[in-house]
Amino acid sequence: MAEKPKLYYFDGRGRMETIRWLLAAAGVEFEEQFCETREDLLKLREDGDLLFQQVPMVKIDGMKMVQTRAILNYIAGKYNLYGKDLNERALIDMYVEATMDLNEIIMHSPLQPPETKAKYLASVIEKATTRYFPVYEKALKDHGQEFLVGNRFSRADVQLLETILMAEECKADILSKFPVLQQGRISNIPTIKKFLQPGSQRKLPLDPKLIPKVLSIFNIGNE
Numbered sequence: 001m002a003e004k005p006k007l008y009y010f011d012g013r014g015r016m017e018t019i020r021w022l023l024a025a026a027g028v029e030f031e032e033q034f035c036e037t038r039e040d041l042l043k044l045r046e047d048g049d050l051l052f053q054q055v056p057m058v059k060i061d062g063m064k065m066v067q068t069r070a071i072l073n074y075i076a077g078k079y080n081l082y083g084k085d086l087n088e089r090a091l092i093d094m095y096v097e098a099t100m101d102l103n104e105i106i107m108h109s110p111l112q113p114p115e116t117k118a119k120y121l122a123s124v125i126e127k128a129t130t131r132y133f134p135v136y137e138k139a140l141k142d143h144g145q146e147f148l149v150g151n152r153f154s155r156a157d158v159q160l161l162e163t164i165l166m167a168e169e170c171k172a173d174i175l176s177k178f179p180v181l182q183q184g185r186i187s188n189i190p191t192i193k194k195f196l197q198p199g200s201q202r203k204l205p206l207d208p209k210l211i212p213k214v215l216s217i218f219n220i221g222n223e
């Protein structure tokens with residue numbers, strides 16, 4: 001029985017959440033070790049576990065993988081979520097890189113100073129509804145298939161759903177102009193349905209009270 005992958009990060013979303021989604025979508029059970037303090041991060045460094053002194057780190061198949069995208073590519077390749085050929089992979093990569101761009105701006109919204117938070121959120125919603133969601137809506141409408149690429153479940157479907165749910169936390173009716181995306185068929189896939197259940201390893205949005213703790217783990221603001 002292959003060893004379960006083990007994920008090293010803080011007890012929150014950040015850059016590890018998409019990795020949790022992909023493993024869950026592939027039906028892969030995983031363990032987690034949380035950095036609760038800066039000492040925990042420094043210990044991983046001292047033990048030589050972090051190639052670039054940073055987390056996320058995932059112990060999988062005898063490797064200590066770092067770099068979020070490298071980890072996602074490995075998991076997608078290993079669990080057949082990356083298309084049947086280079087052309088499908090190219091399209092999947094274009095789709096997922098865009099979801100990660102949108103994720104990046106959404107995941108930084110809790111860190112915005114109060115005076116600019118509303119403006120920041122408005123720009124997130126504007127980008128989501130004018131640059132990103134129209135592309136996925138059109139793709140699904142044009143080919144009429146359940147999955148974005150190659151009529152087969154791939155990381156593009158998983159990462160789009162993750163991003164849609166994050167965007168809906170910013171504005172509940174953000175999909176109002178996107179009827180096909182609203183269908184949310186991917187949520188009914190058994191592995192995804194299980195991950196969306198309360199009590200799963202899916203993380204909640206960062207509790208603002210915990211921001212100082214996260215910033216202290218990564219020594220942000222004390223440089």
Ligand code: P9H
Pocket residue numbers: 013014015053054055056066067068069107108218220
């Ligand atoms: N290219 C937390 C929440 C949201 C967004 C980012 C960070 C980058 C990858 C310690 N790791 C705040 O910056 C914490 C990376 C990995 C790499 C880290 C240091 C970050 C965060 C923690 N910082 O894609 O994996 O930025 O280890 O000394 O750099 S995550």
